[in-house]
Amino acid sequence: MSEFSFKRSLHFAFLEVKRWIFSPRMILIPAMAVFIYQYAVSPLLANADDMNSQLNLFEPFIAVANSGIILLILPVVFITLISDFPKINSYTLFYIVRIGRSTWLTGQILKLVMMVLSYLGAVFLRIFIRGHCGAFAAVRKYSLGMRQRLGLAQAIMENPEILILDEPMNGLDKDGVADMREYLKSFREQGKTILIASHSAEDISVLCDTVCEMDKGVLEKVPLA
Numbered sequence: 349m350s351e352f353s354f355k356r357s358l359h360f361a362f363l364e365v366k367r368w369i370f371s372p373r374m375i376l377i378p379a380m381a382v383f384i385y386q387y388a389v390s391p392l393l394a395n396a397d398d399m400n401s402q403l404n405l406f407e408p409f410i411a412v413a414n415s416g417i418i419l420l421i422l423p424v425v426f427i428t429l430i431s432d433f434p435k436i437n438s439y440t441l442f443y444i445v446r447i448g449r450s451t452w453l454t455g456q457i458l459k460l461v462m463m464v465l466s467y468l469g470a471v472f473l474r475i476f477i478r479g480h481c482g483a484f485a486a487v488r489k490y491s492l493g494m495r496q497r498l499g500l501a502q503a504i505m506e507n508p509e510i511l512i513l514d515e516p517m518n519g520l521d522k523d524g525v526a527d528m529r530e531y532l533k534s535f536r537e538q539g540k541t542i543l544i545a546s547h548s549a550e551d552i553s554v555l556c557d558t559v560c561e562m563d564k565g566v567l568e569k570v571p572l573a
Contacts, residue, residue, distance in 0.1 A: 361455045365463060417463075429463070496520055500531075511543070544556065
C-alpha cells in the first residue's frame with residue numbers, strides 16, 4: 349500500500365473537481381442564477397432606478413441573504429450537484445491501489461472543500477455581475493444628451509492634461525450646448541489641451557484656436573473663419 353501523500357491528495361482532488369465542473373448537471377448553476385436575478389436582484393435594480401441612485405457593492409448580496417426561498421434553494425442545488433459524492437466508479441479501486449486509501453480519502457475531503465468554494469464563488473460572482481452590470485445597463489435608458497454629459501464626466505474625472513472629444517455637442521439642447529461650451533472654455537483657460545472632432549462650424553469658431561481638416565486621409569491646417 350502506498351504511503352500517505354498530501355501532494356497526491358491535492359492533485360487527485362483537482363482532477364476530480366475538474367470533472368465535476370464540466371459535468372452536465374452544472375446547467376443548474378446558470379438556471380439558478382437567472383432565478384436569483386429575477387427574484388432578488390431585478391427588483392433591487394428597479395428600486396434603485398426609481399430612486400435615481402446606484403447600488404453599492406453589497407446590496408445585491410444583502411437582497412439575496414434576505415430572501416428565504418433563495419437561501420433554501422442554494423443548498424438544495426448544491427446537494428443536487430454533489431449527490432454522487434463520493435463518486436464510486438470503475439476507476440475508484442485503481443486510484444485506491446495506486447495512491448493509497450488514506451491519500452484517496454484525504455483527496456475526497458479536499459474535493460468536497462473545493463466544490464463548496466467553487467460553488468459559492470460561482471454564485472457570488474453571478475450575483476455581483478448581474479447586480480452591478482445590470483445597474484450600469486440602466487445608462488442605456490438615458491437620453492443622448494444625458495449620455496453625452498456622462499461621457500464628459502468620465503473624461504474629466506481624472507483631470508487630464510489632454511481632453512479628446514468626438515462631437516461633444518451632439519444630442520444636447522440649447523442650454524446644454526451653452527453649458528458645455530462654457531465648461532470647455534474654462535478647461536482651456538486652465539492651460540489644458542482640447543482636441544475636438546466636430547462638423548459644427550459654430551462650435552469650431554467659438555472653441556478652437558487651431559483648426560485642421562481631414563480630406564481623403566490627409567490632415568491640413570485651415571485658417572479660422
